[in-house]
Structures are given as structure tokens and as C-alpha cells.
Amino acid sequence: MYKVKKRIVVSAAHFLTLDYESKCSSVHGHNWVIDVYLKSRTLDQNGMVMDFSHIKKVVKDALDHKLINDVIRVNPTAENIAYWICQQLQPFCYRVDVEESPDNTASYEKDEQQ
Numbered sequence: 001m002y003k004v005k006k007r008i009v010v011s012a013a014h015f016l017t018l019d020y021e022s023k024c025s026s027v028h029g030h031n032w033v034i035d036v037y038l039k040s041r042t043l044d045q046n047g048m049v050m051d052f053s054h055i056k057k058v059v060k061d062a063l064d065h066k067l068i069n070d071v072i073r074v075n076p077t078a079e080n081i082a083y084w085i086c087q088q089l090q091p092f093c094y095r096v097d098v099e100e101s102p103d104n105t106a107s108y109e110k111d112e113q114q
């Protein structure tokens with residue numbers, strides 16, 4: 001199995017719709033640090049799982065300097081953003097870590113049983 005990991009930094013805004021009072025319900029921004037993990041049993045004709053530049057382009061074109069609520073049609077928590085990014089990079093992506101701040105990170109990892 002071949003594996004690659006790509007780190008992408010995205011500056012973007014979001015707000016959360018929550019069933020409790022929270023400062024996060026107001027529009028605010030983060031410099032999101034996103035780690036994308038891909039794997040494949042085979043390599044493409046260029047000897048890659050996927051070009052690092054392509055991984056960056058997929059994520060940055062979708063999210064950088066955007067209001068993430070306009071892009072992702074569910075509440076844009078770090079968890080939901082991680083899942084959404086993983087779906088954009090199928091079938092190779094198996095894990096995404098989304099760091100909102102050094103103290104706050106959420107991950108989505110594909111369940112291989114499914």
C-alpha cells in the first residue's frame with residue numbers, strides 16, 4: 001500500500017448553528033490546518049497516488065477565502081468539514097484532520113468495514 005499526506009492551510013470563515021448559546025454562532029474565521037491522507041495499492045502513470053498540487057487545488061479552490069457555510073450544506077463543524085473534504089478525494093482519501101486552532105482538531109477516518 002502506498003500512502004501520502006498533504007498539509008494545506010486554508011483561511012476561511014464559518015458560523016455554526018447550535019442548540020445552545022455560543023460565540024461560534026457568529027461569523028468568524030480560522031486559519032484551518034488540514035492534513036489529508038490518501039492511499040492506493042497502485043500508482044498512476046506518473047508514479048503517484050495523487051499529485052500533492054492536485055490535492056491542494058481541490059481543497060483550496062473549494063474553501064480558501066470562502067464562507068464555508070456556502071460550500072458545505074451541513075453545519076460546518078470541523079468534523080463535517082473533514083468528512084466533506086474526504087468525499088472530494090475519493091477513492092483514495094481515507095482520513096482528514098481539520099485543525100481550527102492548536103488546541104482544537106477534529107478528524108474523519110473511513111471505516112474500512114463499510
Ligand SMILES: Nc1nc2c(c(=O)[nH]1)N=C([C@H](O)[C@H](O)COP(=O)(O)OP(=O)(O)OP(=O)(O)O)CN2
Nearest residue numbers: 016023024028030076077078079100101103104106
Ligand atoms: N467538536 C467541535 N467543537 C467545536 C467546533 C467544532 O468544529 N467541533 N467549532 C467551534 C467553533 O468553530 C469555534 O470557532 C471554536 O472556538 P475557539 O475559540 O477556538 O474554541 P474554544 O472555545 O475551545 O477556545 P480555546 O481558546 O481554543 O480553548 C466550537 N466548538
Ligand SMILES: [Zn+2]
Nearest residue numbers: 024028030100
Ligand atoms: Zn469556528
